[in-house]
Amino acid sequence: MNQFLPIAAIALAVSMLSGCAALDKMDADHRQYLLNLDKQKCSGFGFTEGTDAFAHCMMQLSQQESAQKAAAQRQEQYNQMVAQQAEKDRQAAAAAAAQQSSQSAPRAPMSPAEKMICQDRNATTGSNDDCE
Numbered sequence: 001m002n003q004f005l006p007i008a009a010i011a012l013a014v015s016m017l018s019g020c021a022a023l024d025k026m027d028a029d030h031r032q033y034l035l036n037l038d039k040q041k042c043s044g045f046g047f048t049e050g051t052d053a054f055a056h057c058m059m060q061l062s063q064q065e066s067a068q069k070a071a072a073q074r075q076e077q078y079n080q081m082v083a084q085q086a087e088k089d090r091q092a093a094a095a096a097a098a099q100q101s102s103q104s105a106p107r108a109p110m111s112p113a114e115k116m117i118c119q120d121r122n123a124t125t126g127s128n129d130d131c132e
Contacts (some may be wrong), residue, residue, distance in 0.1 A: 038062070 039049065042057035110118065110131065118131035 034065075 038058055038061045041061060042054050043049065045057060047054040047057050115131050118129055121127060122129055122131065
């Protein structure tokens with residue numbers, strides 16, 4: 001049994017690495033696909049590949065894509081911040097409503113035993129709870 005453990009660990013590591021390699025290849029393939037799209041755009045604008053004008057067109061497209069990605073990231077961060085603030089506001093409103101509800105609801109009278117416990121707690125902790 002123990003002799004198979006190192007083999008299993010190696011097999012697991014190889015499969016994980018091959019998965020990473022597959023993701024890297026997919027990422028590289030996607031980047032190549034996007035590059036080809038940009039080349040087609042610049043060619044469609046009338047620029048000839050290999051010229052300074054074509055290179056300038058490719059650079060502008062790259063800068064536009066970078067700016068769009070940065071704007072999308074900023075928007076996502078903003079959306080997350082707004083969602084977090086909304087959740088904090090919701091929790092604060094729920095806590096305030098619970099506080100108001102507990103303060104405005106009439107309380108049942110305490111039993112003599114509850115009064116003694118409350119008074120003892122006030123005496124030992126220095127709190128000022130209403131023990132009536």
